Amino acid sequence: MKESNFYSDEFEQLIREKTEQYKMYPSENVWKGVHNSLHTKRKWFISSMAVLVTGILFFSGKELLGPSRSVSHKLAAAGPVSPDLLNADPTRSGQPEDNSHANFVRLHLAAPIAGSGRQPLNHLAITISHPVVSLPDLSELLSHAVQLPEEAPSLIESGGTAAIAMNKTENPGSEPGLLDSWLIRNAPDNSSAHRNAETAHNNNAESQATPNTRETAEVLPSRQTGRDAETDDVFVRGVIESLSAKGRQPIHTYGVIARNPSSRQSSVAGRIKDSAGVARASTAEIGEESDLSRVNWLHDYAVYSLPPSPSRSRLFFQLILAPTINYRDLSGGSLASAKELSGGVATPRPGDVQNWVDRTPAVGFEFGANILYRVTRNLTVKGGLQFNYSRYKMLAFTAAQSQSPPQTASASANNSNYWTAYGNRLLQDSVAAQQPIQGQNPNVPYNTVQATLYNDYYQLSAPLGFDLRILGNERLQFNIGATIQPSYLLNTDSYILSSDYTSYTKEPSAFRRWNLSGGVEAFLSYQSGPVRWQIGPEFRYQLFSTYLSGGTNPISENLKGYGIRLGITKPLP
Amino acid sequence: MTEEAILQGCLKNVATAQRELYNRYSPKMLAVCYRFAHNREDAEDMLQEGFIKVFSQIHTFQNKGAFEGWIRRIIVHTCINNLKKNKRFNESLDIVHAHGVQVREESVPSIVQAKQIVECIRILPIGYRTVLNLYAIEGYSHKEIADMLDIEESTSRSQYTRAKQMLEEILVRKKILTRPREKAEWLLAIR
Numbered sequence: 156m157k158e159s160n161f162y163s164d165e166f167e168q169l170i171r172e173k174t175e176q177y178k179m180y181p182s183e184n185v186w187k188g189v190h191n192s193l194h195t196k197r198k199w200f201i202s203s204m205a206v207l208v209t210g211i212l213f214f215s216g217k218e219l220l221g222p223s224r225s226v227s228h229k230l231a232a233a234g235p236v237s238p239d240l241l242n243a244d245p246t247r248s249g250q251p252e253d254n255s256h257a258n259f260v261r262l263h264l265a266a267p268i269a270g271s272g273r274q275p276l277n278h279l280a281i282t283i284s285h286p287v288v289s290l291p292d293l294s295e296l297l298s299h300a301v302q303l304p305e306e307a308p309s310l311i312e313s314g315g316t317a318a319i320a321m322n323k324t325e326n327p328g329s330e331p332g333l334l335d336s337w338l339i340r341n342a343p344d345n346s347s348a349h350r351n352a353e354t355a356h357n358n359n360a361e362s363q364a365t366p367n368t369r370e371t372a373e374v375l376p377s378r379q380t381g382r383d384a385e386t387d388d389v390f391v392r393g394v395i396e397s398l399s400a401k402g403r404q405p406i407h408t409y410g411v412i413a414r415n416p417s418s419r420q421s422s423v424a425g426r427i428k429d430s431a432g433v434a435r436a437s438t439a440e441i442g443e444e445s446d447l448s449r450v451n452w453l454h455d456y457a458v459y460s461l462p463p464s465p466s467r468s469r470l471f472f473q474l475i476l477a478p479t480i481n482y483r484d485l486s487g488g489s490l491a492s493a494k495e496l497s498g499g500v501a502t503p504r505p506g507d508v509q510n511w512v513d514r515t516p517a518v519g520f521e522f523g524a525n526i527l528y529r530v531t532r533n534l535t536v537k538g539g540l541q542f543n544y545s546r547y548k549m550l551a552f553t554a555a556q557s558q559s560p561p562q563t564a565s566a567s568a569n570n571s572n573y574w575t576a577y578g579n580r581l582l583q584d585s586v587a588a589q590q591p592i593q594g595q596n597p598n599v600p601y602n603t604v605q606a607t608l609y610n611d612y613y614q615l616s617a618p619l620g621f622d623l624r625i626l627g628n629e630r631l632q633f634n635i636g637a638t639i640q641p642s643y644l645l646n647t648d649s650y651i652l653s654s655d656y657t658s659y660t661k662e663p664s665a666f667r668r669w670n671l672s673g674g675v676e677a678f679l680s681y682q683s684g685p686v687r688w689q690i691g692p693e694f695r696y697q698l699f700s701t702y703l704s705g706g707t708n709p710i711s712e713n714l715k716g717y718g719i720r721l722g723i724t725k726p727l728p
Numbered sequence: 729m730t731e732e733a734i735l736q737g738c739l740k741n742v743a744t745a746q747r748e749l750y751n752r753y754s755p756k757m758l759a760v761c762y763r764f765a766h767n768r769e770d771a772e773d774m775l776q777e778g779f780i781k782v783f784s785q786i787h788t789f790q791n792k793g794a795f796e797g798w799i800r801r802i803i804v805h806t807c808i809n810n811l812k813k814n815k816r817f818n819e820s821l822d823i824v825h826a827h828g829v830q831v832r833e834e835s836v837p838s839i840v841q842a843k844q845i846v847e848c849i850r851i852l853p854i855g856y857r858t859v860l861n862l863y864a865i866e867g868y869s870h871k872e873i874a875d876m877l878d879i880e881e882s883t884s885r886s887q888y889t890r891a892k893q894m895l896e897e898i899l900v901r902k903k904i905l906t907r908p909r910e911k912a913e914w915l916l917a918i919r
Contacts, residue, residue, distance in 0.1 A: 174763065
C-alpha cells in the first residue's frame with residue numbers, strides 16, 4: 156500500500172511534536188563529570204606532573220650528588236678511632252710476640268702545636284722505640300760487617316764520653332756533621348779519611364734524603380751501658396728523630412757495635428768511619444725495620460680493622476633528558492571518497508592523505524628516570540618511567556574576519572572553522588565556479604586566511620629495554636640500546652583530520668589512550684668517578700595509531716620523534 | 729540569567745554560567761540522547777561528553793541561529809560518533825512490512841503519551857532508529873545523513889522507510905495508534 160505523503164507528513168509531525176515534549180532529568184554525576192573535565196582536570200594534571208617531576212629530581216639529586224652511602228655508612232658504624240686503638244699492640248693480631256720490631260711501634264696522638272693549642276692536621280705520629288738491643292742480638296746482625304781495631308781508638312775513652320754526633324739536620328747543606336767535622340779537623344788533609352769525610356759531607360749536603368731525619372750517634376762508655384768495661388764494646392746510640400708531618404717525636408735507637416779484636420787492618424779513621432758507617436747502617440737498618448714494622452702494622456690494621464672494599468654494584472640509577480623534534484605519519488583514508496561541496500563541482504580523489512595536509516615538526520622533550528641492572532659486562536637491562544611531550548604544527552585555513560564560514564555539511568558536522576589545504580581548495584573551486592554554497596551569497600567571493608594549529612601530546616610511558624656495549628673500556632664506551640614503551644596519553648584535545656580531508660576538528664572520544672612505542676638509541680658514555688655520563692641520538696616511533704580503529708576517522712596517525720638523549724647514571728648501594 | 733549573559737559567562741569559563749546553561753538544556757538533550765542510546769546510562773554518558781564539547785567549542789558559536797539548535801547539533805553528532813565507535817548502527821532486522829497508517833487530520837489525538845512514543849522508537853533496531861531520529865525528528869536531509877553515517881543516500885532513504893513502517897507496526901500493536909477499519913474512515917484510539 157502506498158503511503159500518502161500528507162498522512163506520512165502528519166505521522167512525522169506527530170512523532171516530532173511528541174518527542175519534543177519529552178524531557179529527562181540527568182543525575183548529578185553527569186554535571187560533576189562535565190565540571191571536573193572543564194575545571195579540575197588541568198589542575199590535577201599540572202599538580203601530578205609537578206609532583207612526579209619534583210620526586211624524580213629530588214631522588215636523582217640525592218643519589219647523584221650525595222656522598223656514597225656504602226663507605227660513609229660503614230665508617231660511621233665503625234666509630235671514631237680512639238687512642239687505645241691507635242696504640243694497641245699490633246701483636247694482638249695473633250702473631251706471636253716478636254721482639255725484633257713489633258714492640259717498638261707505637262702510635263699516639265700528636266701533641267698540640269705549641270702556642271696554638273690545636274691538634275696538628277695529621278693527628279697520628281709514629282714513634283718507634285725499643286730498648287737497648289742486647290749484644291748477642293745485634294752482634295748477629297752486625298758481626299759480619301764490623302771489624303774493630305784491637306785497641307780502642309783514641310777518641311774512645313773509658314770513663315768518659317766523647318760524643319760523636321752525626322748530624323743530618325734539616326738543612327743538610329748548612330754545616331758538616333760532627334763526625335765529619337772531627338775527621339776533617341783531625342785527619343791529615345791528604346788522607347783518604349779526610350777526603351772521604353769531605354765527600355761524605357758534600358754528599359750529605361746534596362742529598363735530599365729524609366730532610367726531617369736527624370741522626371745523632373753517641374759513643375757511650377761501657378759503664379753507661381752496663382756492659383763489661385774490658386770488652387771495650389763500643390756502644391753507639393743512634394738517635395733518630397723522625398718527624399711526623401707536624402709533630403716531632405724522637406725515635407731512639409740503640410746500636411751496639413761489637414768489637415772484633417781479631418781485626419788489625421783498618422785505620423782508625425777508617426774504622427771510626429766504618430764504625431760511624433756501621434752505626435749509620437745500623438741506624439738505617441733499624442729505620443728500615445721501623446718502616447717495615449709500620450708497614451706491617453698498617454697492613455695488619457687494614458686487614459683487621461678497616462672495612463673491606465665494597466663489591467661492584469649491579470644496580471644503577473639513571474636520569475635522562477632528551478630534547479626532540481616530533482613528526483607524524485599519516486596513512487589510510489583510502490575509503491574516503493572525494494567529497495564535493497554543494498554545487499556538484501567535480502574534484503579528483505585526494506589519494507595519499509599526506510599530500511593534502513600541511514604539517515611541520517616542532518620541538519618537544521622527554522624526561523624520566525630508569526633503573527638499570529647489569530647482567531654482564533656488556534649487557535644492561537633497564538626499566539623506568541618517562542614523561543613525553545610531543546608537538547607538531549599544522550597549516551590550516553580559516554575564514555577572514557569579515558566573513559562567516561559557509562554552512563557546509565562537512566564543516567557543520569565537525570563544528571570546525573579550520574580547513575585543510577584540500578578543503579580550502581574545494582571551497583575556492585566552488586566559489587570560482589560560482590556554484591551556490593548553502594548560506595553564502597554567491598556574488599561575494601569567499602576569502603580565507605592561513606592559520607597555524609598546534610597539536611600537543613602529553614604522554615606517560617614506562618620504557619623497558621636494554622643497552623649493549625659495542626666498543627670501549629670501562630671508562631669510555633660506545634653503546635646501543637632499544638626499548639619498548641607502553642604509554643598513556645594524558646590529553647585528548649588535539650585536532651584531528653576529518654574523514655573527507657577537508658577540515659580539522661576536535662574529537663576527544665576518537666583518541667587512543669593506551670599506546671605502544673618503540674625506541675632505539677646509540678650513545679657514548681664516559682665514567683667520571685662513580686658517575687657515568689652519556690650522550691647520543693635516539694629515535695622513537697609510535698606503533699599504533701593515535702586514533703581508535705573503527706572510529707569515524709579512517710586516517711591513522713603515528714607519532715615519531717628524533718632527539719639527543721643526555722643521561723647520568725650512578726650505581727645504587 | 730539571559731542567554732546572552734550565559735553565553736558570555738561560558739566564553740569566560742565561568743562555572744556558574746556553565747551550570748546555568750547545563751540546567752537549562754540538559755533535560756531536553758538527555759531525551760535526545762535517550763532516543764539514540766541503548767539505555768539511560770549510555771544516554772547520560774553521551775550527554776556528558778556532548779556538553780563537554782559544547783563548553784570547549786562554545787567559542788565557535790557564530791550567533792547564527794538558535795543557541796539550542798547549535799547545542800542540539802553537537803549532542804546529536806556526539807551520539808552518532810558514539811554509536812559508530814561501538815559499531816552499533818549497522819544492525820538491522822528483517823524487514824517488517826507494515827501497512828501504512830493513514831490518519832485524518834482531525835483524528836490526530838490531542839494527547840499522546842510522549843514517553844510511549846519514545847519507548848517505541850527505542851524498540852527499533854539501532855540503524856533504523858538512528859535514521860528515523862535524524863530524518864523525522866532532527867530534520868537532517870538524507871544527503872546529510874549519508875555524510876554523517878558514511879552510507880549512501882539511497883541507503884538512508886530505504887532505512888528510513890523501513891524504520892517508519894516498523895514504528896507504525898509497533899504503535900499499532902501497542903494500541904497507541906490503530907489501523908483504519910475502512911478506507912473511508914480513519915479512527916485513532918488513544919490508549
